[in-house]
Amino acid sequence: MNPQHAKQDFPVSDIRRYLEPGPVVLVSSAWQGDTNIMTLGWHTVMAFSPALVGCMISAGNHSHGMIEKSRECVINLPTAALTDAVVGIGNSTGDTVDKFTEFGLTKSEASEVAAPLIPECHANFECRLFDDSLVDEYAFFIFEVVKAHVAPLPVHPDTLHYKGDGLFMVAGETIDRHDGFTKVS
Amino acid sequence: MNPQHAKQDFPVSDIRRYLEPGPVVLVSSAWQGDTNIMTLGWHTVMAFSPALVGCMISAGNHSHGMIEKSRECVINLPTAALTDAVVGIGNSTGDTVDKFTEFGLTKSEASEVAAPLIPECHANFECRLFDDSLVDEYAFFIFEVVKAHVAPLPVHPDTLHYKGDGLFMVAGETIDRHDGFTKVS
Structure with a gap:
């Protein structure tokens, strides 16, 4: 494995550090021997503990049925080095394409779920479906992150x-405003 | 008004352009003569039309009750020029502080809701509560954006x-991958 892809265990209650800034993610899933990946931009952190993340996975996606049936997925965090894969995955369907092969990504075994980790991504968050009450009406899945792997x-x-219209904003500089916080979280 | 703050009408079905990248927003509200602002990072676009946005507004926030009762708010999009206000608003409570006065922000009249617009922000999205079914369990409010004002x-x-721990990522460069899209949206 490329040493850049080596991950460490990471506290699930701190995953907001990676998801709250609003990155596009790659959601991997598995069902009955099949695997798939989708590109997703509509998600939000919902709680620290349990570590909840809400994701819009519309029924038009091949992944929707796989995740609804398996009740599991992995949320993988790509960086700008994977821009071609992010765009390609978002513009093809798992109905007809093996996206791992097509976009040169590897499958790595997760510890808590059957869906594969994508080691080329900066972080991998193993998820179980926590609440499906808004799936039928909005395609909104509430997942619990049960295990997190992050590159140090x-x-x-x-x-x-993602900004729509084929445009992506790449994360810019990080500024520290710790001193302005009464209680940092 | 500072000419930089002049806004144009913007199609509500396109607000993902501003909210999907995951910015911190300032949510303004009004109830029985009182107004308030909160800083919010946990939100997601949920649909184009109606233009739905899901927001986590925990019950510990003074704004929670004001929005639950008035069933309206404005989602305002601040930029790095307002970092001090964003941090200050997120670290004080409307129980005891008039945040507009305290942080030097103006109130401007909205057209569809009673909550005030904050003209110093880049964009203002007037919202009505669309679905409160997850408010009690998760503090998750699904709003419909009914009117959008954006600086050109x-x-x-x-x-x-926001990344947690007092750290903010500032939006970096925008890259165009339009050519990789089969159908741009």
Whole structure:
């Protein structure tokens, strides 16, 4: 494995550090021997503990049914080095394409779920479906992150943030306003 | 008014352009003559039309009750020029502080809701509560954006993206991958 892809265990209650800034993520899933990946930009952190993340996965995606049936997925955090894969995955369908092969990504075994980790990504968050009450009406899945794997470096990965119209914002500089906080969280 | 703060009407179905990259927002509200502002990082776009945005507004916030009762708010998009206000608003409570006065922000009249617009922000999205079914359990409010006001320049505002621990990522460069899209949206 490329040493840049080596991950460390990371506290699930702190995953907001990576997801709250709003990056595009790659969601991997598995069901009955099949695997798939989708590109996703509509998600939000919902709680620290349990570590909840809400994701919009519309029924038009091949992944929707796989995740609804398996009740699991992995949220993978790509960086700008994977821009081609992020765009390609978002513009093809798992109905007809093996996206891992097509976009040169590897599958690595997760510890808590059957869906594969994508080691080329900066972080991998193993998820179980926590609440499906808004799936039928809005395609909104509330997941609990049950295990997190994060590369220790770089400390501030250059994540991609989708703006629509084929445009991505790449994460810029990080500024520290710790001194302005009464209670840092 | 500072000419930089002049806004134009903007199609509500396109607000993902500003909210999908995951910026911190300032949510303004009004109830029985009182107004308030809170800093919010946990939100996601949920649909284009109606233009839905889901927001986590925990019950510990003074704004929670005001928004639950008035069933309205304005989501305002600050830029790095407002970092001090964003931090200060997120670290004080409307129980005891008039945040507009304290942080030097102006109130401007909205057209569809009673909550005030904050003209110093790059964009203002007037919202009505669309679905409160997850408010009691998760403090998750699903709003419909009913009117959007956006400053035409800069085209790519330097939004703030919170990472926890007092750290903010400032929006970096925008890259165009339009050519990789089969159907741009």
